Amino acid sequence: MELRAALEEQKDRLGHCVHCGFCLPVCPTYIQLGDEADSPRGRLHLMRAVVEGRLEPESDAYQLHLDRCLGCRACETVCPSGVEYGFLLERARALAVEARRPPLPVRLLPALMARDGARSVALGMGRVIRGTGIPETMAGRLPTTGLWGRVGLAMGMLASSRPSRLDAGSDAGKAKTRPRNDPPSRGRVAMLTGCVQSGLFAHVNRATRTVLEANGWEVVEVTGQGCCGALHAHSGRLDQARELARVNVSAFTAAGVDHVISNAAGCGALLRESGELLEDEAAEAMAKSVRDISELLAGEGREPVRGAPLPLKVAYDPPCHLHHAQRVTTSPLRLLESIPELELVPIPGAEECCGGAGIYGITHQDLGGRVGRRKTDAILTTGCDVVATGNPGCQMQIGAGLLAAGERIRVVHPVELLAESYRRAGWS
Amino acid sequence: MSTTLPLVPSLPLALRGKLADVVGDDHLITDPDRLLVYESDGLTQYRFSPSAVILPGSAAELQEAVRILHLEGRAFVARGAGTGLSGGALATGGAVVIGTARLNRILEVDPANRLARVEPGVVNTELTRVTRPHGLIYAPDPSSQSACTLGGNVAENSGGPHCLKYGVTSRYVQALTVILPDGRSARLEGASRGWRGPDWIGLFVGSEGCFGVVTEIEVGLIPEPAGVRTLLGIFDSLEGAGRAVTAIISSGILPAALEIVDQETIRAVEASVFAAGYPTDAGAALVVELDGVEEGLDAELELAATCVRDEGASEVRIAQSDEERTALWAGRKRAFGAMGRIAPDLLVQDATVPRSRLPAVLRRIGEIGDRYDLTIANVFHAGDGNLHPNLLFDRNDAEELARVEAASREIMEVCIEVGGTITGEHGVGIDKRGYMERVLSPEVLHAMSEVRSALDPFGLCNPGKVLPDELPARAELPNEPLPALDAGPIEVESDRHAAALLAAASREGVSVVIGGARSSGAPPGPHLRLSARGLRGVIDHSPPDLTVTVGAGTPVGELQEALLASTQWFPLDPPGGGATTIGQVLAGGLDGPLCTGYGRLRDHLLGATLVTGEGRVLELGGRVVKNVAGFDLLRLTVGSRGALGLITRLTLRLFPLPAVDRTLVWTIEDPLEAARIGMRMAATGSPVAALEWIAGEFGGESPSDGRLPVGALVAARLHGNRPSVEAMARTLEAAAGVGPRVLEGEESAGWWERRARREGTGAVSTVVSTLASRAESVAEATHRWVDLGGRASLHLVGGGVRLDLDPAGERAVDRARALLDEVARAGGVTPAPSPELSGVLGVFDPAGILPGRWRESWS
CATH class of the missing domain: 3.40.462.10 (FAD-linked oxidases, C-terminal domain)
Structure with a gap:
């Protein structure tokens, strides 16, 4: 009942909701289902009903509708009253999982990520399977429903995590011999290497380091960092999330850097919110220094140094935890615009969630699939060569969606494109 | 485990099965816990849990569901996005909610004819998003437009900041497909689709879901204005801002929007996370928006800025870019949310008063706030005289809640006293039923109630809304002898005179012809012929309010003459020119070429006095520009060609004479x-x-x-x-x-x-x-x-x-x-057949003596 008290403490935050309904049309589950209980306003109403003692946390209604939330926080962007939905959702979910133990697959992933050893084994296996090329072959050939649908999605996601060769322009892959860029020194930064990011997206981490250095940032190695705990916080395992967050706060604080950099939107959002999560000053101070990689390169009045032309048609899809949770909306676009000859094409409804949300597509196969297909369809209208998005979950989800649709469009992190542009300029 | 069960009659299993067969198990919700989220709409003071929610995926499913509910005698209420602020979509008495969220397809956009056909669940802004590439927009823009649905807009006859220039929803609806309360489908079309008869669309728009559920809406679109200018004036006092509004209107400009926020609102906004950069010591801020042909705007802006400065603005800001325009609007648009941040609860009123009375009313609202020790923040559509006083409180403080209720009632009384109305755009719903007797006569309330009964005899469609449960007693009908028949037309001299004649004819079962035979034909046998020619002349003209009340027999030319001195006019060029009377234009639905730029007479009709076939005198509408208090019987008179009775006078909204x-x-x-x-x-x-x-x-x-x-x-x-x-x-x-x-x-x-x-x-x-x-x-x-x-x-x-x-x-x-x-x-227009709504005409003409009953067809 401690958790219930924790939610009850948030009565004022819940009270900010004036029931105006502005969140309904931007909520991916409401768009799909049309049931107000699957809208942010509806979920807040259910939370409030629990606080008022009119609803039990173990009730089907509370469990079902809170579980169905993707946690994209698009509602926060449009809320005229500034309701902190994401914050409330985490506390409400903590109460929900305490009241009813979630099914095994839902418990499995956070458990795996919290343990270093188990995580490296699992992600190592993932890399081996990915290396066989089987996932790519299987994705798109399996049925889309039932167990095989889940396997197909998992395979698609795995396949989409592999490094992409960016074939563009006549001089693809040929490094030009140009004098190495010698930027002014801007400061020292530490990078959150992440769990999935370091396990499956090591190439994104390498690209991040490359572009940081090319832009004059000294990247400090920080050992002792671990999983950020976002996955745990989002699924209501707040205690575990706090444990993991404490580890990172002390590791990064000890490093004494100007900024802590994240290249994964979900992780960055959690780091930024560690102050609220841990309710202590050190965490608050660390949180203030957190930046998304795109902000450091192309935000706050900075411009990335220009590399060689990369004549690609790129569609940028903003990860929800960057766009809505961190409100980082323009710097990824500025970053991409700085690449010579790169053409940015807008995705209709870009600010809508892709349906990734961790392993939502596997736990909510039908709904996640519908949300994902909406994104895939929108991307296919753009005629792009490459999709850029700054979050591993989104990269995998969108990649799997495109593979399932039989498309060969690659999904990359924006810094991969910038790094490629620098590589062609002969700087790395 | 115990869950608080609301006291709602649950749905019988058999009925559940039938509904599930229609909409599918996934789209039928009966779990009381899941239904909790439907207990309130945008108005949270009330909570009524429905007995079930159904989410039909097609018009056919919706119709079948209504048919089943009708057969089972189950009440139902349609719900769009649940953004309404009068509780119109609440499931009183355990009604079944019919959600339209899944009916969200834009069926057709026809740029050449500036038309769009949509399902009711389409979100207001979504339509403009789709039509904008064709250079067209959907004009009505309620403040909730990013969330509210067009079906809801039709039910509420929604307005918005820009309706000062562009009018409310009713002006844009050209056709509706409605599932009537008994499950029958009716196609209602307007004059542009070939309909010649009572304005059924006018009656249905704004009926707050009491006359049926809309499944398809056809709306007119307008070309997007080529240019926009936005100006923000900061004033030391609210009075100054009010005077500036009057000055702008008198200068001959018709702004797209004129919005004022008062000091309390500015402070709320600036104290919130939405600070818009308005000075917190300002007494009021006025937003003026002008739009139209690019080349003409700078001159208008200059004129408006002069008005604002002359009335004592301490600062005038002019937007130079889209971002600046958004910034100037921020204090207005964010006001509602900002107040949600500074107080746990909020009661928004929605009264409309004649614009010239705004300063006086605002002063009195201030006094009421002081007297009850409450924070009242005013946000209002100043051009329309539409006030939104926001009363801030905490519902857990019972004593404060009582003060809020008392103050709210007093504010309403003040607005009524100066000739205003209780709701300009939010609707009556459940919230303002108690005020209906204060603004509408017993005769009008009875007529509204009877129209509703004619359409929904079993009271299943959104019961417990709009009208009070108990109606006040109505007057006796006049009992005077019938004059000699066929002695030529009788010129009606007054409402009383008309009432006596019509009551007598009704009693004796004698047919009546109103106006010339040309407009209504002639009935067989002896009949009474009435003329409104004698009801001639301007009764009241209020230049600062841009309103005029005239006798129905006034020729259009005579009206224009009378208005000339005030440099105002009513844009009307009906067939027959200036000799045609206003009453003829109204009853005949006659409009001329000017309807292209100004809309039709129906769009600017604020009030009328109708003497019904039974001999009852109905004062419909009022003198305010926006008015959604009750069903729109006023609009029904347009094009009715004598079928409802005789119209003795009309109140019209005027326009500044163009330069x-x-x-x-x-x-x-x-x-x-x-x-x-x-x-x-x-x-x-x-x-x-x-x-x-x-x-x-x-x-x-x-x-x-x-x-x-x-x-x-x-x-x-x-x-x-x-x-x-x-x-x-x-x-x-x-x-x-x-x-x-x-x-x-x-x-x-x-x-x-x-x-x-x-x-x-x-x-x-x-x-x-x-x-x-x-x-x-x-x-x-x-x-x-x-x-x-x-x-x-x-x-x-x-x-x-x-x-x-x-x-x-x-x-x-x-x-x-x-x-x-x-x-x-x-x-290419095939007029729809006359909808089966003759029961409604019977309310006005129970004896069947008027042309609506004996005429064979409307065409």
Whole structure:
């Protein structure tokens, strides 16, 4: 009942909701289902009903509708009253999982990520399977429903995590011999290497380091960092999330850097919110220094140094935890615009969630699939060569969606494109 | 585990099964816990849990569900996005909620005819998002437009900041498909779709879901204004801002929006996370938005800025970019949310008062706030006199809640006292039922109640809304003897006189003809003939409010004369010109070419007095610009041609006289080429006052040197300030490729008057609705009519052709009839059959003595 008290403490935050309904049309589950209980306003109403003692946390209604939330926080962007939905959702979910133990697959992933050893084994296996090329072959050939649908999605996601060769322009892959860029020194930064990011997206981490250095940032190695705990916080395992967050706060604080950099939107959002999560000053101070990689390169009045032309048609899809949770909306676009000859094409409804949300597509196969297909369809209208998005979950989800649709469009992190542009300029 | 179960009769299993069969298990919700989220809409003071929610995926599913609920005697209520602020979508008495969220398809966008066909669950802004690439927008913009649905907008007759210039939802709805409370489907079409009869759409729009559930909506779109200017004036006092509004209106500008926020609101916004940079010591801030032809805006802006400065603004900010425009609006648009941040609960009132009374009313609201020790923050649509006092409180403080309720009631009383109404745009719903008796007479309440019973005899469709449960006693009917019949028309002298005559006729079962035989035909047998000719003259004109009340027998020309001194007018050029009476225009649904730029008379009709066939006097509407208190019986009188009774007087919303009135006339040898040129002009989207294709002899002029009937005219009427009129003229001339004859000022007005006087005078005289996109083929068919010696005038924007002919002999009449059919075929509009709603007419004419009952058809 401690958790219930924790939610009850948030009565004022819940009270900010004036029931105006502005969140309904931007909520991916409401768009799909049309049931107000699957809208942010509806979920807040259910939370409030629990606080008022009119609803039990173990009730089907509370469990079902809170579980169905993707946690994209698009509602926060449009809320005229500034309701902190994401914050409330985490506390409400903590109460929900305490009241009813979630099914095994839902418990499995956070458990795996919290343990270093188990995580490296699992992600190592993932890399081996990915290396066989089987996932790519299987994705798109399996049925889309039932167990095989889940396997197909998992395979698609795995396949989409592999490094992409960016074939563009006549001089693809040929490094030009140009004098190495010698930027002014801007400061020292530490990078959150992440769990999935370091396990499956090591190439994104390498690209991040490359572009940081090319832009004059000294990247400090920080050992002792671990999983950020976002996955745990989002699924209501707040205690575990706090444990993991404490580890990172002390590791990064000890490093004494100007900024802590994240290249994964979900992780960055959690780091930024560690102050609220841990309710202590050190965490608050660390949180203030957190930046998304795109902000450091192309935000706050900075411009990335220009590399060689990369004549690609790129569609940028903003990860929800960057766009809505961190409100980082323009710097990824500025970053991409700085690449010579790169053409940015807008995705209709870009600010809508892709349906990734961790392993939502596997736990909510039908709904996640519908949300994902909406994104895939929108991307296919753009005629792009490459999709850029700054979050591993989104990269995998969108990649799997495109593979399932039989498309060969690659999904990359924006810094991969910038790094490629620098590589062609002969700087790395 | 125990869950608090609301006291709601649960749905019988058999009924659940039937509904699930229709909408599917996934779209039927009966778990009381899951239903909790539907217990409130945008108004959270009330909680009513429904017994079930169904989410139909098609109009057919919705219809079948309503049919089942009707057969089972189960109450139901439609719900869009649940953003309403009067509790209109609450499931009182355990009603079943019919959610329209899944009916969210835009079925058709027809740019050539500026039309869109949508399902009711489409979100307001989504429609404009889709039509904007065609240069078109959907004009009504309620503040909740990013969330609210068009179905909800239809139910509430929604307004918004820009309705000062563009009007409310009712003006834009052209056709509706409605599932009536008994599950039958009815197709309601407006004048533009060929309907000639009572304005059913007007009645249904704003009926708050009590007359059925809409499944398809056809709306008109407007060209997106080419330019926008936004100005923010900061004032030390609210009075200063109020005076600036009056000054702007009097200067002859019609702004797109005029919005004021008061000091409390500014402080709330600035204290919140949404700080907009308004000075917190300011007494009020006024947002003025102007839109229209780019070239004319700077002069208007200059004029508006002068008004604002002259009335004592301490600061004037003008937006230079879209971002700055957003910033200037921020304090207004974020106000509601900001208040949610500073107080746990919020009660928003929605009263409308005559604009000239705004300063006095605001002072009194301030006093009420002080007296009850409450924070009242005012946000309002100043141009419309539509106030939104926000009372801030904490519902857990019972004593404070009581003070809020008392203060709220007092505010309402103040607004009513000055001639205002209880709701301008939020609707009555459940919240304002208690005030209905204060603004509507017992007669009107009874008429509304009877109309509702005629449409929903079992009271299943959104029960417990709009009307109070108990109605006040109504007056006795007059009991005077019936005068001698067929002694010529009797000129009605007063409401009482008309009531006595109609009550007598009703009692004796004697048919009544109102106005000339021309408008309603003649019944068989002896009958009473009434005329409103004697009810002539202006009764009240309030220039600062831009309103006028006139007797129904007042000729249009006489009204314009009377208004001239105030530099105001009512834009109307009906067939027959200035000699046609206002009452005739209303009852006949007669509008002229000016409806292109200004809308129809129905769109500016604020009030009317109707003496019903039974002899009851109904004061419908009022003197305020926005009014959604109760069902819109007022709109039903438009085009009713005597079917409801006799209209004795009308109140109209006026317009400032345009600075420049210019007419461009092109004489084109080939009538089809003329139509093509006209269509090119229409396609420019220029905000013309009128744009007509005219053929045949008219107004003493001939298209080409007296040789009749050769060629056709294209005539455009342009209103505005000089730069905008000149810019529009250049645009049209470029589209035409040849130069026109130019008439200005009195010459321009006189030209249209002469033309109008020849209209509606033929032995065969009618209007055929046509699609604007078919102008060329309509012109082709029409020209054969002209060959026969007829006259024709086609609206190039919006469609519709008026035809007059004096056929010589029987054979010519037959040919004329055949030609009319041809024109109709070319026009592509098939008028829907008359909907089965005759029960509604019975409310006004229980004895069946009026033309609505004995006339065979409306066409």
